[in-house]
Amino acid sequence: MNEKLPTIAEINRRAEAILMQQLGVADTLRFLNQFSCGTGDYTAERHEWLDAFSLDDIIQDIEKNRNEKAPTF
Numbered sequence: 001m002n003e004k005l006p007t008i009a010e011i012n013r014r015a016e017a018i019l020m021q022q023l024g025v026a027d028t029l030r031f032l033n034q035f036s037c038g039t040g041d042y043t044a045e046r047h048e049w050l051d052a053f054s055l056d057d058i059i060q061d062i063e064k065n066r067n068e069k070a071p072t073f
Contacts, residue, residue: 016028016032
C-alpha cells in the first residue's frame with residue numbers, strides 16, 4: 001500500500017475543475033472568494049481602535065443606543 005496521496009495543489013485543481021463544470025466560471029469565482037484570507041493583521045488593527053475605549057465607555061454607548069428610538073419604516 002504505497003499509494004501516493006495527491007498534493008493540496010492537485011486537490012485544489014481538481015476541485016476547481018469540478019466546481020467550474022457544475023457552477024460555471026462566475027459562480028465558482030463567487031464561491032471561492034468567500035474563502036480568501038484578506039490582508040492585514042485584524043488583531044493589531046482591532047487594538048488600534050478598541051484600546052481607546054474603556055469598558056465604561058462601551059457600556060455607556062450600549063445604553064445610549066438602547067434608549068434611542070428605533071426608526072419606523
